[in-house]
Amino acid sequence: MILPFDLIIQIFVVICAVAAITVKDLLSAVMILGAYSFFMCLMWAQMGAVDVAFTEASVSAGIGTILCIAAIMKTTRRTKD
């Protein structure tokens, strides 16, 4: 585990998590959640869990984001909080 790289990734992960739940547009929130998933998979890759990292990158960041975008296109993007 490389310490400065790990700290930078963790700061980005926390920023993405806070931004994903505070932004007022649902499509932006889902996009920031995809960025969160990719930062998380980067963190796991440098922690030695390469299999978990590429499963997260393909399944959670890929298919999860696509499912969320499809659901938002079928409903609405506007939100009050």
Add this chain to the structure above:
Amino acid sequence: MLEFIVSKYNFWIYIILMMIGFYAMIAKRNLVKKIIGMNIFQTAIILFFISTAYKTGGATLPILLDPHGHGHGAAESAVAVSQYINPLPHVLMLTAIVVMVATLGVALAIVIMIYRKYGTLNEDEIIKAMK
């Protein structure tokens, strides 16, 4: 105390992320925001398990460099437990990621059905319309 906080920083980040997800699940009124909070919560728990699997001191992936025993470096690379990262939490969390996406798909399908019936995603308006 400061030493304790700094040496376990991965676990502190995990607690912070878990509380962010929990706050989103409880306090946000939009249903998609609740689902995003649930996703963050599950990812934080997976981060905790992966952090427990990590070992300091040059441990790498459990790959046998010389499996058929040519040369004398084969034996210690095959058997030394301190040389590789614990693979059991990795396998468990691989299953958890797949379950996470399945949960996400079912939750979004339910959200689409709620939107078709009530025309909104806000929880307060849905409860008001149900009465």
